[in-house]
Amino acid sequence: MAHTTETLVVQHTPGGGPGRWGAWLAEGGLDLRVVRPYAGEPLPDRLEHAALLVLGGAYLPDDDARAPWLATARGLVRDALDREIPMVGICLGGQMLATVAGGAVQPEYGEPEFGSTRLTLRAEAADDPLFHGLPAHPPAIENHVDAIVRLPEGARWLARSERCPYQAFRVGTAAWGVQFHPESSPERIALWSAERLERHGVDREELRRRAAADEAALTEVWREVALRFAALARNRG
Template identity: 60%
Template sequence: MVVQHTKNGGARRLGDWLNDDGLKLDVVPAFDGSALPARLEHDAVVVLGGGYLPDDDQRAPWLRQTRALVAEALGRDRPILGICLGGQLLAQVAGGTVEAETGLPENGSTPIHMRAEAHDDPLFHDLPDVVPAIEHHEDAITALPAEAVWLASSERCPYQAFRYGRSAWGVQFHPEVTPDRILEWNADKLRRQGFDPQELYRQALTDDAASARHWRTVASRFADVVHASTDTSAAAEEKREDHP
C-alpha cells in the first residue's frame, strides 16, 4: 500500500523501481477522499510526503487512519518505508517527536551523510559516505523513538534516516523526486528562505545520476525485505494449516 497525501506527491520513480522489483503497488490517493482500509490488507506500507504534520488531522483527516495502519504494520512486523511526512509519521507513531518549522529549511539536492550505524543496515549498507538526495521541508523530527537506529544526517537536519525494529525505515529526503519537480515549487517562497530556484535545479541535475543510482539500490533492497517478509508469512500460514 502506498499512501499519497497530495496530488503532485506520487511515488514517481520509486514506484517504477518497486514495480520493476516485483512489487504490485496499491496507491491510495487519500487526499481526494479515497478510503484507506480499516485494517492492513497489504504486505508492506509506503507513506509518501506532503505539507502536513503527522497529526494534522483537521487539514488531512486521513492521517488518523494512516497512523493506525502504520502502528498495525509495526505490530505485525510488516515492512514500512516512510518518506518526508511519512518518515515523520513513522517516528511519531513509534514514540518520537516531530515539530513544525524547526531548524533551517532544506530544499534541493542535499548531501546525506551516512552514520556508522548504516554500515550493516539492510537498506543502507555499503553506500558511499555521502549520497545526494532532494529535500523540501521545514518540519522535522526532533527526537527519534527509543531504540530507533539513527542511520543518516545532513548539515541542517540531523535525523535524515532511521530504522525502527527490523523492517521499518523513515527518511526525511525524497528518493523518488527528480530535478524537474523543483521547477514546480513556489519560487518566491524559496527566495524568501534564501534559495535560488534555478541554482537548486542546476545542482540537482548535476547530482541526479549518483542520486538515482544509490537510491535505486535502496529501493531494490526494500523490495527484497518485502519479498522475504511475504515468504515468511506464507510459510507460517502453511504451517498453521498443516498443524491446526
C-alpha cells in the same frame, strides 16, 4: 497474511506521488496500490499488503484538522510496526513513523533544506538491510521546514545532514523513515512552488540545476535502496 506483492502507497497531496520509486519498486517485483485520501479515496483500516509506503506532504503527522485521513494513516503505520510489515515513510511519512513509535516532530524547526543535499551515513548504517554499503556521503533531495527532534527509543539512527540530524532511521526490523525524498528527481523540483521557495530565499531553477548535476549519484543510490526494499517485502510477503 496471504502471499501478495502489493504495496500500499499513501499519497497526501496531488503533486506528491511515488515518483521514481514507483518504477523502481515495480522493477523489484512489487505491485503498487496508490491511495489518494485527499481526493476522497478511502484508506483501509488494516494492512493486507506486502509493504507500506507513506509519502510526503505539507502537513504535520497529527494535522488531523486539515487532513483528517492522517489518523487512519497513523493506524496503518502502527499496524506495520506491530506486524513487522516492511514500510518506508518519506518526509511526512518518516515524521509519522517517528511520532507513532514515540519520537517527536517540531514545525518549522531548525534550518529548512531544499534541493540536493549531502548526507552522512552513520556507523549504524553498515549492517542495515537498506543502507549498508552505500557511499559515505550520498546526495538526497530535500524539501522540508518541519523536522524530527527526537527519535523513538531504540531506533537505529542511520544518516544525518549538516542542517538536520535525523535524516534516516529504522524502527524495529522493517520500518524506515527518511526526511529526504528518494523518490524525487531534478525534473520534479521544477514543479515545486516557486513562491514558497522564494519566501525562504531559494531559487527553484538553481535547485533544479544542482540536483541535475547530482542526477547520476541520486539515481544509483536510491534505486538500489528501493530494490533492496522490494526484495525485503517480497521475501516477507
